[in-house]
Amino acid sequence: MKAIVCNSFGLPDSLVFDQLPEPSIGELDVLINVRACGINFPDLLIIQNKYQFKPELPFSPGGEISGTIEAVGAKIKQFKTGDRVVALCGWGGFAEKVVVKANRVFPMPPGMDFINGACTLYTYGTSYHALKDRAQLKTGETLLVLGAGGGVGLAAVELGKVMGATVIAAASSAEKLEACREKGAAHTINYSTEDLRTRLKEITQDKGVDVVYDAVGGKLAEQALRSMAWKGRYLVVGFTAGEIPQFPANLPLLKGCSIMGVFWGSFAEREPQQSLQNLVEIIGLMRTGAIKQHIHKIYSLEEAPKALEDLMNRKVIGKAVVKIGDWTEEPVATKKEVVKEVVKEIVEEIKTEFKTSLNEIPRPLRIKLADIKKYIGQPLGTTDWFTVTQETINEFANATQDHQWIHVDVDRAKQQMPEGKTIAHGYLTMSLAAKFFPELIAVDGATTAINYGLNKARFPVAVKSGSRIRMTGKITNAEDMPNNGYKLYVEAKIEVEGEEKPAYIGELLTALY
Numbered sequence: 001m002k003a004i005v006c007n008s009f010g011l012p013d014s015l016v017f018d019q020l021p022e023p024s025i026g027e028l029d030v031l032i033n034v035r036a037c038g039i040n041f042p043d044l045l046i047i048q049n050k051y052q053f054k055p056e057l058p059f060s061p062g063g064e065i066s067g068t069i070e071a072v073g074a075k076i077k078q079f080k081t082g083d084r085v086v087a088l089c090g091w092g093g094f095a096e097k098v099v100v101k102a103n104r105v106f107p108m109p110p111g112m113d114f115i116n117g118a119c120t121l122y123t124y125g126t127s128y129h130a131l132k133d134r135a136q137l138k139t140g141e142t143l144l145v146l147g148a149g150g151g152v153g154l155a156a157v158e159l160g161k162v163m164g165a166t167v168i169a170a171a172s173s174a175e176k177l178e179a180c181r182e183k184g185a186a187h188t189i190n191y192s193t194e195d196l197r198t199r200l201k202e203i204t205q206d207k208g209v210d211v212v213y214d215a216v217g218g219k220l221a222e223q224a225l226r227s228m229a230w231k232g233r234y235l236v237v238g239f240t241a242g243e244i245p246q247f248p249a250n251l252p253l254l255k256g257c258s259i260m261g262v263f264w265g266s267f268a269e270r271e272p273q274q275s276l277q278n279l280v281e282i283i284g285l286m287r288t289g290a291i292k293q294h295i296h297k298i299y300s301l302e303e304a305p306k307a308l309e310d311l312m313n314r315k316v317i318g319k320a321v322v323k324i325g326d327w328t329e330e331p332v333a334t335k336k337e338v339v340k341e342v343v344k345e346i347v348e349e350i351k352t353e354f355k356t357s358l359n360e361i362p363r364p365l366r367i368k369l370a371d372i373k374k375y376i377g378q379p380l381g382t383t384d385w386f387t388v389t390q391e392t393i394n395e396f397a398n399a400t401q402d403h404q405w406i407h408v409d410v411d412r413a414k415q416q417m418p419e420g421k422t423i424a425h426g427y428l429t430m431s432l433a434a435k436f437f438p439e440l441i442a443v444d445g446a447t448t449a450i451n452y453g454l455n456k457a458r459f460p461v462a463v464k465s466g467s468r469i470r471m472t473g474k475i476t477n478a479e480d481m482p483n484n485g486y487k488l489y490v491e492a493k494i495e496v497e498g499e500e501k502p503a504y505i506g507e508l509l510t511a512l513y
Helices: 041-047 121-134 151-162 174-182 196-204 220-225 250-255 264-270 272-287 301-312 336-359 369-375 390-400 410-416 426-431 433-440
Strands: 002-005 016-019 029-038 064-072 084-088 097-101 105-107 142-146 166-171 187-190 209-214 228-236 258-261 295-300 319-323 365-368 379-382 441-444 449-458 468-481 485-496 504-512
Touching (some): 002 301, 029 084, 041 301, 084 121, 121 151, 121 209, 121 272, 142 151, 142 196, 142 220, 151 174, 166 174, 174 187, 187 196, 196 220, 220 228, 220 250, 369 441, 369 468, 390 426, 426 433, 426 504, 433 485, 433 504
Parallel strands (some): 209 228
Antiparallel strands (some): 002 016, 029 097, 029 319, 084 105, 379 468, 468 485, 485 504
C-alpha cells in the first residue's frame, strides 16, 4: 500500500513516499481504509523521536484519521465492514490502510464528511476538556489563548466564545488573528509586534485574565502567568515553541492561581465516561452550527511532508488535512429540526461502542512475545474480585516479620481503629499485583517472567480486613532486553470495593524471556 514512511528519525524532509506491506489484523482490531488524516503537532514530535510514544522504524506518521472499515477482528461486534468511522491511531495514518484497536475507533457523526472527520477529535476534544473540565470556565470570565491561530488554539477561541467568556486571542501574525476574530475573539494581540503583558493590562484594565490556555510554552509563558487574575487557572496544553517553561514558584503563590496540566489522550483513557459526554456535547455544538472546523489546506498523500513542514514553520491556520486517494464526497446536509434526534442517535452509537469495547477485552489477553510492542497502549481490562482476609494479612506479617498491631491485633483494632478493623500492609496490597497479573495477560512464547521492579508506587487508601479488591491494567511500554527478552511496563491500579480512591497505583516492570 502507498504510504509516507519514516525510515529514520528527523524532520519532515526526511520522510519518503513509498510502499509498505498491508497491515495484519488482530482479534481486537479494526482495519480502516483511510480517506483523510489530520495534521497535529505530535506528528512532528514522533518523527523526531521526541514523543512519549515511540514506534519502531520504519513507520508511517499520522494519528487522527477518518475512513471506512474494511475488516474487523474476530471479537469485534460493534463495527462492520463499510462503516464510516473516525479513529485515533497514534501513527500509521499517512497510508492507504491502518489497523487500529477498536476502543480507539468511533462512529462518524451523521452528516460529517471525511475531511472534517479527520480533524475534530484532537482539536476540539483537547480544548473542550481544557476549558470545561480543567479550568471550569465560567460565563463572563476572561480567557487568553496563546497560539490562537493553531488547530487547538482556534478551537479554544471558538469554544471560549460559545461558553460565554471574553476571549483574548494571541498569535504571531495578522492573518491568524483575523481568523480568531472570525471565531469570536473580542480582543487580539500580535505577540510578534506587541508586548503581551502591556496589552493584557490595557485590555483587562490591570485586573488580569481568569484563564490562560497555553499551547505554546517558551518565553510567553511566564509573561502570561504574571498577567493572571486572582484565583486564575493556567492551562498547560503544549510546547509548540519547543521550550518547556520553568515557572518561578512564587508566582502561583502571589496570584493565588493554579497551574493545570491538560493531557486529553490520558484523560480519555482514564475517564472514558466523561470523555464520552464531552464528545457528545461537541457533536451537538457542531450539528447546531455553533462551532465549525477551520480547514487551512487539504494536501495529497505525497504532500504530507509539506503539510508537516508548514505546521513546523507556523504557516498553518486552524487545521491542515491530508487526503488519501482520489475520491469525492458531498457533505450530507441535516435539517436543523432533526438535530436533537441526530445527536441522540450518536449518543447511543458511541455508548454501545464504548460498552462493547470494554467488555470484549478477553481475560487473559493472549499475545505473542515477538508482537508485544504492538500492544503498547493496550488496556488489559479488570480482574475478578479478591477478598483480603485476616489470615492473608497474618501470613504476610509472618513472612515479613512486620507484626504491628494495626495489622494483626484484631481486638485492639476493634477498640482503636476508625471502623474497628485491622488494615493490610501496603506492600501486601502491592504484592497482590503478582496474583492479578496472570488474570490480565498471558504471553505466548515466554517461558520465564521475572518481577523486574516498580515505578511510582503509591498507596492512597488502606485495605481493611475483609475488603474486596481487584486490579485494572494497561501496557505502557515494552523495551528490548538481552537474549531476545523484553521489559514489559504495565500501569496497574488496585481498587477497593466501595472506595473512591484506589489502594495502589504504580507501574509494574516484568522481564519476559
